[in-house]
Structures are given as structure tokens and as C-alpha cells.
Amino acid sequence: MNILSKKLFLVLTVCGLFFSCSSDDGPAADTPPGAVVNLEGIAQNEAVWLQWTNPTDTDLDKITISYNGVSTDIAKTAEAFKVETLTNKEEYTFEITVTDLAGNVSASTSVSATPDKYVALYDGIDVESGFYSKTESNGIIFDTTIDGANILKRVFLPASGNEYFWEGTLVKNNDATFTYELEYYGISNGVRDHVADLVQVTNAVFSFEYDDQMRFASNVNVYEKVEGDENFLEGTYSSFLNTTSEDNSSFDEMTSRTIEFTATNGVVLTVKGEETLSSWNNQDLLDEKYIFVKYNSKTYLIENPSEYLAKQ
Structure with missing residues (x-):
């Protein structure tokens, strides 16, 4: 192996080691965050109180709550939300997803609840x-x-x-x-x-x-x-x-x-x-x-x- 070939081999080896190490540092860019757990829907009067536990991922961007074709983004640190102006005696299904900074979306977690004339x-x-x-x-x-x-x-x-x-x-x-x-x-x-x-x-x-x-x-x-x-x-x-x-x-x-x-x-x-x-x-x-x-x-x-x- 001539001197030029040796230098090229050394450069490729070092670069290969460097990028190999970097790829193991943190989650892959296309890996979605974990889903929320312990989701509860507590029926109230014309409202439903939602509460849950967020995943432990460190790169979260937002929480999204969806129901009846309506989606609402809330802070990534929130673990509770009151959905208001609902119709009593009508069942609603709520889905919650988590989005990270790379735009990856978690699997959805859902819960159903029927508001009525509940007393706070x-x-x-x-x-x-x-x-x-x-x-x-x-x-x-x-x-x-x-x-x-x-x-x-x-x-x-x-x-x-x-x-x-x-x-x-x-x-x-x-x-x-x-x-x-x-x-x-x-x-x-x-x-x-x-x-x-x-x-x-x-x-x-x-x-x-x-x-x-x-x-x-x-x-x-x-x-x-x-x-x-x-x-x-x-x-x-x-x-x-x-x-x-x-x-x-x-x-x-x-x-x-x-x-x-x-x-x-x-x-x-x-x-x-x-x-x-x-x-x-x-x-x-x-x-x-x-x-x-x-x-x-x-x-x-x-x-x-x-x-x-x-x-x-």
C-alpha cells in the first residue's frame, strides 16, 4: 500500500468511527416518541376533564387532543386538559398524540366519556x-x-x-x-x-x-x-x-x-x-x-x- 492509499484508508477509518459513534447518541431522527399513558376521561357538566401521564422522551414539542374532527395543540408539559362546550348525554371519544421536535408523532391513546349534568x-x-x-x-x-x-x-x-x-x-x-x-x-x-x-x-x-x-x-x-x-x-x-x-x-x-x-x-x-x-x-x-x-x-x-x- 503506497503512502497516498495509507492516508486515505486512515481518513476513512477515522470518519467511519466518528459517524458510527454519533449515530448512537440519542434516538434516531425518525423514531416517534412514546405515547401517553394512564389516560382518564372524567365526565362533567357539558365538559370532560382529561388527565394522563406524558412519555419520558426529552425532545417533545407538543401534545395534541383530537375529537369529532377537532384538534387542539397544548404545551408539551401539560398532563391535564378540560374540554368544554360539549353536549350533555352525548358520548365523545378523545385521542391524544405526542409530537417531538423532529415532527414524529406517537401512537394515539384514546378514552371515551359522556358529559351530563354533573356537579363539580x-x-x-x-x-x-x-x-x-x-x-x-x-x-x-x-x-x-x-x-x-x-x-x-x-x-x-x-x-x-x-x-x-x-x-x-x-x-x-x-x-x-x-x-x-x-x-x-x-x-x-x-x-x-x-x-x-x-x-x-x-x-x-x-x-x-x-x-x-x-x-x-x-x-x-x-x-x-x-x-x-x-x-x-x-x-x-x-x-x-x-x-x-x-x-x-x-x-x-x-x-x-x-x-x-x-x-x-x-x-x-x-x-x-x-x-x-x-x-x-x-x-x-x-x-x-x-x-x-x-x-x-x-x-x-x-x-x-x-x-x-x-x-x-
Whole structure:
């Protein structure tokens, strides 16, 4: 082999080694990314909530959601998407694909779901410590402080120059309710107006997050669902407020309420045997005038959740 041939052989050998090594560095340009997994379609009211797990490929470009001839591209990091303005009681099939930077498309993953008049569901938790507050349209301010060390609860109700206080402990019962063992009194013009030494109030108490704020639920208007599908508004609900006082018999009362939402959009509220009639419609659900909160395996109805005390 002459000198020129040796040099050419050496160059070809080095180049061959270089390009051979480069071809093994990362996926081939025509290799599609992995498909999404764990895809779920959760039916809602005129909507479907999709959630999934993305592939581990490092060169992703976008996620594409397709249904009924409509395709929507979303961020490559997204793992959830709400498809809205759907028709209730109509089944939809959603396909999700992943595209990488080279334009390769993954295999599709699909799921079907049928939206209906579902009520939005939120998770409740044991009452969270902190300061909660709300100002009503009439100027009345409601403040509540929860001290996590002692489950200490203080309620302040300033209005028209008068202040009303509930101070004491919040004791959890075995049936997921709480009993407030508290002193109740008012202050007018700086002078304490004694009302009751000890009042025990028992009802449902929990926290839930709504509109990016932690809310405090403790009210006779928090209704537990006792009959009907827990996904829909139709059904029967009940609530109670059990109050006893050591020195004021007017506080000794068991107030129970039932409320029924019918499939014909009627509402029947029964308090102490007296009925009050009203109505609801599908827009109430879309506007989340009513939501469900799941707490301790029970489903509670919350009306106008944005009006509940918000943690500051």
C-alpha cells in the first residue's frame, strides 16, 4: 500500500468511527416518541376533564387532543386538559398524540366519556388552622381564627358598632362532625354583654379549596347527601345544628333541615315541617352555584362556595 492509499484508508477509518459513534447518541431522527399513558376521561357538566401521564422522551414539542374532527395543540408539559362546550348525554371519544421536535408523532391513546349534568366535586380536609374572613354586602364582617395546637376557634362578628364573640374549643366527634364548646357574648360600646356561659354547637366542619383560596365550612347550610347519585344535583340532603346552653334555655334547640333537588329543576327546603319552594337550572351548575365537597367519605352540598370564609 503506497503512502497516498495509507492516508486515505486512515481518513476513512477515522470518519467511519466518528459517524458510527454519533449515530448512537440519542434516538434516531425518525423514531416517534412514546405515547401517553394512564389516560382518564372524567365526565362533567357539558365538559370532560382529561388527565394522563406524558412519555419520558426529552425532545417533545407538543401534545395534541383530537375529537369529532377537532384538534387542539397544548404545551408539551401539560398532563391535564378540560374540554368544554360539549353536549350533555352525548358520548365523545378523545385521542391524544405526542409530537417531538423532529415532527414524529406517537401512537394515539384514546378514552371515551359522556358529559351530563354533573356537579363539580372538590376535596374537603380536616379544618385547617389559620385566619379566615368574609365581608358581606351589608358590611357585616365575619372573622374566624383556628389555632391548630388546641383546635381553638374564635368567631368575631363586628356589625354596626357591636361585636359578638364565640370563643372556645372545636372538638371532633366520631361521626365526622364537630362540637364547639364555647362561650358566647357580645360587646357594645366597649361593655361586655353576657349572653351565655357555655354553648355546645354540633354540626359538620371542614376546609376546602375553591377559587385558589382555602375556605371554612361550618354552617347549618352545609348539607350531606343522603339519597341519590353523588355525581348529580338531584337527590335528598340533610343538615342539622344541635345547640345546648348551660344558662340560656333559648339556645337549647335541635334544628334539622332537608332539601330535595328534583329532576324537573325544583327545590324543596323543609325546616321544622315548613316547606319553601324554589328552582335551579343547568346554568347554576356551569356557574358552580352548587358544588360538592367530599369529606370523610361523605358528599356535602355547598351553595355559593365563593361566599364561604376565605383563609387570609
